[in-house]
Amino acid sequence: MHVVIMGCGRVGSTLAHILEDNGHSVAIIDRDPQAFRRLRPGFQGRRVTGIGFDRDVLIEAGIQSAAAFVAVSSGDNSNIISARVAREMFGVDNVVARIYDPRRAEVYQRLGIPTVATVRWTADQILRRLMPDGAEPLWRDPTGTVVLAEVSFHPGWVGVRVKDVEAATGARVAFLNRIGEAIVPKPGTLLQDGDVLHVVAAEREMEHISKVLSGPPSEEE
Template sequence: MHIVILGCGRVGSTLAHTVQDMGHSVAVIDRDPGAFRRLRSSAAKSAVTGVGHDRDALVRAGIENAAAFAAVSSGDNSNIIAARVARETFGVRHVVARIYDPRRAEVYQRLGIATVGTVRWTADTILRRLLPEASGADAPLWRDPSGTLVLTEVPLTEAWVGAPVQRLETALQLRVAYLDRSGEIVLPRGDEPLRSGDVVHVLLRADARDRVLERLRPGPAAGPEGRSV
């Protein structure tokens, strides 16, 4: 498999080496030839000096035969334009763009271009741990591009302890993605009993989120049989 990467910073060079170590071919594009010093010799052989959305630079990097394209330069505009050219002009199936502005990321995800906003994601994750009440600890961890589904992290009430995962899913019309059990990630079966202290990561409809959280968060809430606890 051949993969083209725009941007030879720390992320781009790390991606290039990882892809090579997995047995794939890779070409890296950057407008600064000095950036290729980050590449080991085997990856530097396929380096292309140029602008990521320039057709000639992309062709020299092998975009016509590429199975994937990653735009991870330092500029949002460069990344998204290059990603659209790779997807819409050359028909690359797997395209990802690094976007720093979260408002732009949502727009481009709706266009079918996967985006990664590392700065915002890292800041939100840290705030969630530092200031859980102020930052909204139960805010969605992920939302699909259409806004229909969300992934939310919630602790269990004691009323649900011992109940099988399938009962939780049926009663609240959701899917349990995974459990965080004392720091261990568990992919539960339907008959897996929930334990005290489990942090449940659930996938559900966005319009049902508030109702479901009321029945899952600690404090007065309804348990499996609809009783108050």
């Protein structure tokens, strides 16, 4: 497929190389021609100098035949404007915009533009490494309502069925990592020693879930 990328910074250039290595055609847009120096010498894609929400610039980049558009410049406003132009003017369905301000990310998500709120995502990743035994999210929806989190559990939960874990915590067990392999458990799957538990739940419930799993199951469970 053909992908148009706006922004030839570290993220844009890295993404361009990965896409090209996977057999896709790529055009990358940046207002600063010096930015294209980040591309490797053998890069075969188009380099287009200009503003990413300019109609003629997008056409030069091949937006009319693009299957996807990615906006990863350093400016939130430029990213969201170009993403909306790609979707609304040129009918590109697969559009993603990087947004630094998580409050804006929520608004744009409601407008139907998938966003990556990099500040919040980076903070979550750092917290997971600082506090590996906690329940910091691996993923959070743009509204902050639902999270996917890795949660530690007390050894007393070993041998307990997944459906009983869900009943006790109110969370949905998304998957287990068992001996380095991710598995989607069935309701009757038993937790084993060494399993890494990943759950999906409302963020407001994560403290309760962590508390329940930090101790052995109660007699009711």
